Amino acid sequence: MLIGEVARRSGVSARMLRHYESLGLVRPSGRTGTGYREYSGEDIRRIFHIESLRTLGLSLREIGRALGDPGFQPSALVADLIRQTRERIAVETELLTRLCRIDAAEPAGWEEVLHTVSFLQALGSKSADARQRAALAPVDSVPAPVDALVEAVLSETEPNVAGALRWALARSGGGGTALLAEGLDSPVAAVRQRAVQALAEMPDGEASARLRDALAHPDAVVRGYAALTLGTRGVADTVPTLIDMIVEGRNDTDAADALSVLAGDIATAERIATGVVGRLGHEDTGAPARVRLTQALADIPGPTASRALVELSHDDDRAVALTAAYLRQLRDGS
CATH class of the missing domain: 1.25.10.10 (Leucine-rich Repeat Variant)
Incomplete structure (x- = not known):
């Protein structure tokens, strides 16, 4: 089968097939009398193997190693792919969360976007001082993302920072009570304690109703x-x-x-x-x-x-x- 027919049947372009050949991934088994590449059934099966492995996120180099080593153990590679994929999902999820929080703040311009980004970065800082400064910063025209504050309140272990975060959440005026109530059902005792402490400092009537339920x-x-x-x-x-x-x-x-x-x-x-x-x-x-x-x-x-x-x-x-x-x-x- 000539390269054009292989490209039509496999969905892999002729240019990509030539690239595979240059990398040594698949080589046509023969040539026609006029010098055209001619692929056998085994060659085509190898092409489909390559494409299947690409769908798993393998690089062409990893595919070459997998197909070329008779003693290759796929379990190790699959485990590594799972780890890489989870790391990538975590990064993308964090980015999505940050974008949603910026969107919820309804920024009017890039200055407000940058302000929100700066605030979120400070909340996630490894420095307790930085986290506390972010919580105690004066409220300006850009409201703090309430869900980010709740997340920080429920995860903060430094007492002084935790107090500042609860104060910031109480004055945010953007709710957060329902999210704190979800924290009461956490399997982690420390998170449940932080949630009820924060609810105790919330000013709205809904917080009192949640505390009644907590009795x-x-x-x-x-x-x-x-x-x-x-x-x-x-x-x-x-x-x-x-x-x-x-x-x-x-x-x-x-x-x-x-x-x-x-x-x-x-x-x-x-x-x-x-x-x-x-x-x-x-x-x-x-x-x-x-x-x-x-x-x-x-x-x-x-x-x-x-x-x-x-x-x-x-x-x-x-x-x-x-x-x-x-x-x-x-x-x-x-």
Whole structure:
């Protein structure tokens, strides 16, 4: 078969076939009497092999090595191609993400495009100082891409930078609450904690709704942050979680402070006192937890808390009894 017919049947141009021949990839098995290249069936099969390998991303040099070495192991080459492809996809994905973020900022000109690019580069810097400066930079006419800020908040491990990023996200005015809520479902505990911390600092009402949902989260740390935030905002549904925190000794002082805020409402104060008394009498509540619960009654007004302190001042646990007696004196003003 002559080169023109091979080109038509294989889809490989005559020029490319000559290039393959110059590289030694495929050589026509014969020549016609007038000197034209003549390809055999085996030659054509080799051409199709070359084209198949090209679709996998192999260079012509790699193809030549694969076809010319009888002992060649394709598994090693395929594994290397997988690695290269993943690296290329990662680079392209990062570029696509950056372009989408620039597009979302709706830049009016190249100056704004460059500003956004500079901001994104600073957020991704290995320097903590650079990341913090980017977060604390004054807001100008170009809004910061909210999804980039959320991503930075959820991945930041440096405490000072993390605080600056949460502040920047809270003042961005562009939402981000839904993205932070997705972070609550992360398999990584540290990411879940960063997400709930950021939600606690968000000013919008949607963030409060997300925090209410987080009161039922399986992660105790997430529940705790949500309860502390909502408790100081007067959300009475946080009472059970706050009492749990006192029993478990997790941010128990902050939890007691939040209960004291909630106790400003008489009905809620009685609910708190009833819950605390119930946990005091639970057989699984250890001695240290009983002392903490007794201390928590200090700022809870109402008859239930007062009666509880009277009874606790005669408790068999001396530490509990002394604590309750001291708190009674404070309440009585004596």
